[in-house]
Amino acid sequence: MPSLKILTFPHPLLKKRSHRIERIDAQIMGLIVDLIDTMKAGPGSVGVAAPQIGVSLSACVVDVSGNRQGKDNNHGLLVMLNPEIMSSSGRSIMREGCMSVPDYTGDVERPTSITVRYLNQSEEVMTIEASGFEAVAIQHEIDHLEGILFLDRILSLKTGLFRRKSYQ
Amino acid sequence: MSRNISENLAHFAVTIISKDRPGIVADTTEVLFRLGCNLEDSSCTMLGGDFAMILIVTHEKPFTKARLSDEFKALQERSGLVVHLRTLHEDEIYPVKDEGELCLISVYGSDQPGIVYRVTRTLADHKVNITDLNTRLIGTKEEPVYVLMLEAILPPGLSIEATSELLEPLRRKLAAEIGVRAITPVSL
Numbered sequence: 523m524p525s526l527k528i529l530t531f532p533h534p535l536l537k538k539r540s541h542r543i544e545r546i547d548a549q550i551m552g553l554i555v556d557l558i559d560t561m562k563a564g565p566g567s568v569g570v571a572a573p574q575i576g577v578s579l580s581a582c583v584v585d586v587s588g589n590r591q592g593k594d595n596n597h598g599l600l601v602m603l604n605p606e607i608m609s610s611s612g613r614s615i616m617r618e619g620c621m622s623v624p625d626y627t628g629d630v631e632r633p634t635s636i637t638v639r640y641l642n643q644s645e646e647v648m649t650i651e652a653s654g655f656e657a658v659a660i661q662h663e664i665d666h667l668e669g670i671l672f673l674d675r676i677l678s679l680k681t682g683l684f685r686r687k688s689y690q
Numbered sequence: 691m692s693r694n695i696s697e698n699l700a701h702f703a704v705t706i707i708s709k710d711r712p713g714i715v716a717d718t719t720e721v722l723f724r725l726g727c728n729l730e731d732s733s734c735t736m737l738g739g740d741f742a743m744i745l746i747v748t749h750e751k752p753f754t755k756a757r758l759s760d761e762f763k764a765l766q767e768r769s770g771l772v773v774h775l776r777t778l779h780e781d782e783i784y785p786v787k788d789e790g791e792l793c794l795i796s797v798y799g800s801d802q803p804g805i806v807y808r809v810t811r812t813l814a815d816h817k818v819n820i821t822d823l824n825t826r827l828i829g830t831k832e833e834p835v836y837v838l839m840l841e842a843i844l845p846p847g848l849s850i851e852a853t854s855e856l857l858e859p860l861r862r863k864l865a866a867e868i869g870v871r872a873i874t875p876v877s878l
Contacts, residue, residue: 565877566877567877567878568876568877568878569878589876591876616876617873617874617875617876618875618876618878619875619876619877619878620877620878621877621878627875655876658876658878659876659878662878663878672878
């Protein structure tokens with residue numbers, strides 16, 4: 523199946539919460555293939571969420587194994603349906619960009635390690651622990667399923683990091 | 691913005707500095723809004739007790755700098771803003787897209803003359819392109835500390851480690867801490 527066009531903001535679907543997937547049927551299997559193909563076609567892409575290809579269902583794919591920052595710490599290709607973050611720890615900042623918000627990047631703080639539960643394509647309930655770049659990628663994709671863009675999470679202006687506090 | 695749209699637009703750089711108070715941005719952008727100008731790019735921040743604005747402004751041609759200047763004159767007289775205008779040439783409109791790695795270079799140490807100059811000269815000599823820079827004097831009157839933070843794009847072939855190595859003589863000369871780290875954005 524060919525890769526699909528990534529929707530960009532202000533497409534309304536990108537700010538909408540996705541619907542839970544109730545059962546895995548041919549339509550869902552097709553969606554999974556589309557997500558994987560679209561991720562593979564995007565230059566340097568490490569994840570795609572269903573709303574980004576115009577489907578308001580809680581499904582995303584993540585694969586950071588080919589990325590310099592993720593190659594030593596990853597679970598390979600992850601197909602995640604109805605993913606939920608069960609717990610998280612640590613905080614770290616990474617400068618993120620998103621295919622749905624081209625030409626803009628910003629520093630986003632997220633938990634460093636997460637435990638995430640999801641259904642895989644074989645309808646098995648999976649629970650994995652992810653950290654580092656993979657954890658960032660998973661959280662970024664899960665945000666898409668909630669209608670949250672990284673723009674909603676930018677914690678400071680670039681220069682804000684260096685702003686003097688006023689002590690009075 | 692596509693190239694053919696921007697060809698019909700006059701581009702201006704507007705610099706405004708004023709003693710800080712609430713309303714500087716609103717006053718400035720009100721003038722631009724009434725004129726029908728668009729704000730293409732901007733960076734505004736506090737510098738000491740002043741607020742500084744750098745704006746790239748466009749207006750459909752025909753439109754002259756004099757028109758913009760006239761409109762700002764009243765604001766200038768009313769509120770003491772210092773406004774400077776410059777017409778941008780065609781080759782200044784689009785940012786140069788450098789391909790190399792983006793890094794953050796932090797420099798801090800006891801205040802002394804020449805920190806910014808020496809660091810940026812070394813970087814310039816190696817074709818490192820600074821994209822953002824902040825400095826601040828911190829610490830106490832007795833022990834002032836200078837902090838320089840800059841973001842720069844390394845030329846192809848120059849690594850983070852090699853850049854750090856280039857700055858080694860300055861670490862000794864300035865007795866300053868100099869860190870170089872990658873901040874290349876992750877594309878998700």
